[in-house]
Amino acid sequence: MTKPSSEGPLVRVLVMVESPKPPTPTCHLWFEGDVAPTATRAIRVEYVHWQERFTGVWLPYIVTCRAGRGLRGVPQVASLVPHACASSTNALRVLQHDRSEPKRGLALCHKFIFNPVRDISQRLAEWIEAARAWGVDHITTYEASAHPNVAKILRHYEKEGFLSVIPWQNPGSQPNVPHLYRAFYDTQRYSLFTTENIPYTDCLLRHLASHRYVGVWDVDEFLVPAPPFVSIPDMIDGAKGTAHSIGVKPPTSYLARCSYFFDNLTEPATSDMPEYLHLLRHVTRTAKFSPPKVFTKAVHDTSYALGLHAHFALLNLEGEVDRERDLYHLYPASEGYLGHYRPACQGESQEECNASFRPFTTRDTAMWRYRDQIAGNTKRVLSSLGIVPP
Incomplete structure (x- = not known):
């Protein structure tokens, strides 16, 4: 409603x-x-x-x-x-949320989890705790099928109230057998990209009345605010003010350009930063950022956004989003960027990656602003669930 x-x-x-x-x-x-x-x-x-x-x-x-x-x-x-x-x-x-309370800051949306044999529990717990530290106050994800350790993480944060888990089922004749999900989505990419827009948009609609902003990114991604911003909502508020000051129409989506934290560029494991802390142990990234309209992820203003896909809003209250008028591109150095934590650049061809991204790196410890909080909470959760030793 x-x-x-x-x-x-x-x-x-x-x-x-x-x-x-x-x-x-x-x-x-x-x-x-x-x-x-x-x-x-x-x-x-x-x-x-x-x-x-x-x-x-x-x-x-x-x-x-x-x-x-x-x-x-x-x-x-x-x-x-x-x-x-x-x-x-x-x-x-019909869902009708209470509008008597002031809107909170930022809710984070994640698409359906569908791989029952991939154990991302350690990465997921750290990602959730990093989101909490950087100003996310609620996460919504969708569960089709999950590894037992991943299910433990979901149930823990769901019981805590920080995470909502909504059951997911594919439409029509698409497979709904746990071990067929991965095979289907790995080979039917068009179906994956069309279907995942349902949970993204569903999550947005669920938070229209409760939050000012909704973010969308994956477990191997994180939107990192630049100093002096201390949270992601703080950064978006600043960008909104900048847009207003230069006479730009209030943006529907705020897009963050991508920098890569490659898997092999890792810090040595220590007692206070164990091997399972992937985000915290990767503080060397590519100096180059992706172009403004390539591989971005976004935070959306719930006063305007209506329909989402993985990268920006497709619909707002006026109809189809105008990509030139309704999208604001965050400036990486002074506002924020998307850290993408992966073994190689996104995309099939790695020629540009090897020529323009891999050779040029810089050390960036922005994620360490909340290092003790993220590391301590992640260890507490993983050890309490028996996923890592106490």
């Missing part, structure tokens, strides 16, 4: 449809005490992806329906049907 606008209160439903041109559905809305639903035809069906649409694959859309301006309150349940008189065969609980 979305706050009232010039169109009145709105109900938005995320869907996957096996069609490049889906028909416009009708929403059946049940208010408290109803014995029959209120029917309202969708006013928009918006495509949530940047790539071309193809026939025969599942594609993501946002369906928007008016909820009416009456005094009946918030609908409890919504169904999508082909026309007003059709029988409902689905039912979705």
